[in-house]
Amino acid sequence: MTLELMADDQSMLQGEQGPAVTAAMKILVAFSNAIGARKLLDIAGAHIDGCLYHGKAGLDFVERLVEGGGRVKVPTTLNVGSFDLIHPGMMKMPPSQEAPARRLMKAHLELGCQATFTCAPYQTRFRPRFGQQIAWGESNAIVFANSVIGARTNRYGDFIDLCCAMTGRAPAWGLHLSENRRGQVLFELVDPDPEPRDALFVGVGLIIGQASGDRIPVISGLPRPRDEDQLKALGAAAATTGAVALFHAGGITPEANTLEEAFHGMAPEEVIRITRADLDDALTRLSSVADGAPLAAVSLGTPHFSHDEWMRLLPLLRKVAPGRGIPIYVNTGRATLTRLQDEGVLAGMEVFGLIPVADTCTYVTAILERLDGVVMTNSGKWAHYAPGNIGVSVAFGDMTDCIRSAAAGHVVRGAR
Known part of the structure; x- marks a missing residue:
């Protein structure tokens, strides 16, 4: 040729x-x-x-x-x-x-x-x-x-x-x-939690990444995401545990208005069911410690935090008011950081332990003050790579879990 x-x-x-x-x-x-x-x-x-x-x-x-x-x-x-x-x-x-x-x-x-x-x-x-x-x-x-x-x-x-x-x-x-963007394997969410929690999208990503191989996954039954950051988390997890470069979510992503469109009118090669138990198991395996473990730090923003994510985080920090000196590292792009600084919304936030990180990420280079304790994260990608990259123990949880844990000084999950 x-x-x-x-x-x-x-x-x-x-x-x-x-x-x-x-x-x-x-x-x-x-x-x-x-x-x-x-x-x-x-x-x-x-x-x-x-x-x-x-x-x-x-x-x-x-x-x-x-x-x-x-x-x-x-x-x-x-x-x-x-x-x-x-x-x-x-x-x-x-x-x-x-x-x-x-x-x-x-x-x-x-x-x-x-x-x-x-x-x-x-x-x-x-x-x-x-x-x-x-x-x-x-x-x-x-x-x-x-x-x-x-x-x-x-x-x-x-x-x-x-x-x-x-x-x-x-x-x-x-x-x-x-012709190469056709979906090949269908993942059906069985009785999904109707609340679009961040962890749900991470869990789905982890599972489809592991099970898809070199095939293009199509997801049915996925709750409509709150914002594109939840799809960002899903894709990052799928690309971390597998070779996924494209996924379709029925009725959500632009090339999957219908499942028929996602599969280009063809039948899926395989159908895989994802239950709540499957999601719980995938998320549990991201953590190497149990609730109550002493916390050394929190790391958010892998992939980099968006402006919308910052707008969810900052009120949470003010509400929970961590006071135990647990640093909260937030990885973000310099363009997003500049916008936040121009808006003045980061002024005084260091009192809550907030440490913005730009240009890099805490799991790929030497930034964290302590590597001898547990680091909590809301990122499936960070939780997957950090133990091997920088040698830390990891606890995974939603953003709220992470901030509540920083306030408590130990891992807390499921708190509402």
């Missing part, structure tokens, strides 16, 4: 647009040939996952593009890095790690990328539209773009996402194509 290249593709490939673009196009062509794509398509934007420093190879790759005069061709947002550039004083990173971590973030800016440094680019002014072709990295962003917005991207990782941004092109393959 021969990859069809347009005149501009050939120009990039033959070195007429600079060495950095040539390198990116060579990689993109090799990748496209490997997956069997027949042509490339134009993209409207990209989101780069490679800002988190994992070693010299990643930094060398980006710096080679910078040295070659590279510039991205489409609006390109950046995922979290290893460093909070806004609050550098909270970082606990030796200089030998700090210097390359900062340099990697800066090098992407030198390529013309936007200084978003968020895992939730859909919360920025660069949010794509329904049907737009994009090339995004970062698992939760990918599943949100495909499922909740109806934009089109595959799961692009380092460094293909950056090559797409450098060329403005992506392989016409996978979820870019309508």
Whole structure:
């Protein structure tokens, strides 16, 4: 199968647009040939996952593009890095790690990328539209773009996402194509809780991620979400426990007004029932401690807290008024943080233990003051990754549970 290249593709490939673009196009062509794509398509934007420093190879790759005069061709947002550039004083990173971590973030800016440094680019002014072709990295962003917005991207990782941004092109393959967006396995919620609790959406995400494999899940019986943040939590959990890049929720997501539409008129390959007991079991396995365990910290905002989530959190903090010195870290995008500061709503909130974190996330870098105690979170993704990444014990609960636990100094769940 021969990859069809347009005149501009050939120009990039033959070195007429600079060495950095040539390198990116060579990689993109090799990748496209490997997956069997027949042509490339134009993209409207990209989101780069490679800002988190994992070693010299990643930094060398980006710096080679910078040295070659590279510039991205489409609006390109950046995922979290290893460093909070806004609050550098909270970082606990030796200089030998700090210097390359900062340099990697800066090098992407030198390529013309936007200084978003968020895992939730859909919360920025660069949010794509329904049907737009994009090339995004970062698992939760990918599943949100495909499922909740109806934009089109595959799961692009380092460094293909950056090559797409450098060329403005992506392989016409996978979820870019309508025929590949058909639902394949049906998940039926049996007697779901009619109250759209946040934990319900996390639990559903955990289950469909584990059970879908490489198939596209369709969910029936899901209560209408309070807001898109609950769908964000569902998608993040599904992309954490599995390879889900697109889910359909009957009557909720834009390509699933009906189940027939979600399945493109075909029958599901499999039907899986999800009971309340299944959800309870999935959520229980997120916690490694029982109620009453002493608490060291709370971490919220994985994926990054939206403005709406902040507006739910701040009144809760004032009402519950934690007073035991338990820090409440909230990971958020710098654009959201700037908006909150402009609105003046964060003034004085440090008295409640509130610690905003921007540009990064507490489960991927050294921020937490204590790693020897229990950290409570409302994020299925954080609860899944943090024990392995930073070695903490985790308790999972709704946002209200987390704040009540901070006030009590120990894990409290189910309080209303």
